[in-house]
Every structure is written in structure tokens, then in C-alpha cells.
Amino acid sequence: MPTFYTESLDIDPEEFVDDCSPSEIQELVNYLKESELLQGTDGTPSDCVWNDAVVKLLDSNWKLSVEDERTILNICSKLSS
Numbered sequence: 001m002p003t004f005y006t007e008s009l010d011i012d013p014e015e016f017v018d019d020c021s022p023s024e025i026q027e028l029v030n031y032l033k034e035s036e037l038l039q040g041t042d043g044t045p046s047d048c049v050w051n052d053a054v055v056k057l058l059d060s061n062w063k064l065s066v067e068d069e070r071t072i073l074n075i076c077s078k079l080s081s
Contacts (some may be wrong), residue, residue, distance in 0.1 A: 002019035
């Protein structure tokens with residue numbers, strides 16, 4: 001893991017992760033998943049297909065018709081109730 005000294009405990013998360021090796025980053029991701037701090041990124045193959053498809057909706061409402069956007073928002077409101 002990266003080395004940080006006690007006098008510099010004000011560490012930006014980006015700085016910490018940038019100093020990690022790929023295996024250390026994977027260890028961090030595993031820890032976040034096990035601690036349930038990182039959700040919705042793993043599961044059955046059908047969950048992965050769903051997650052990959054749904055993430056395409058992020059910041060893409062401008063590509064949708066008003067009707068499609070309304071449909072998606074209605075579905076989301078059902079899930080949050």
C-alpha cells in the first residue's frame with residue numbers, strides 16, 4: 001500500500017488511489033464490497049448485464065424522448081416507494 005506519513009494525514013482519496021498498485025486497488029474494491037459500501041456492481045450474470053445496461057442511462061436523458069424519460073422516472077419512483 002502507499003506510504004503516508006502521520007504529519008500529512010490530510011490525504012485526498014485520489015492521491016491515495018493513484019499511489020496504489022492494480023492489486024491494491026482490487027483489494028480496496030473487495031473491501032468496499034465486503035463492507036457493503038460499494039453496491040450494485042457485482043452479482044449474477046444477469047445482474048451484471050442489467051447493471052451494464054442501466055448505467056448507460058446516467059447523464060443520457062437528453063438522448064431520450066419525453067415519453068421514454070417519463071417511463072423510466074415512473075419505474076424509479078415505484079422502486080423507491
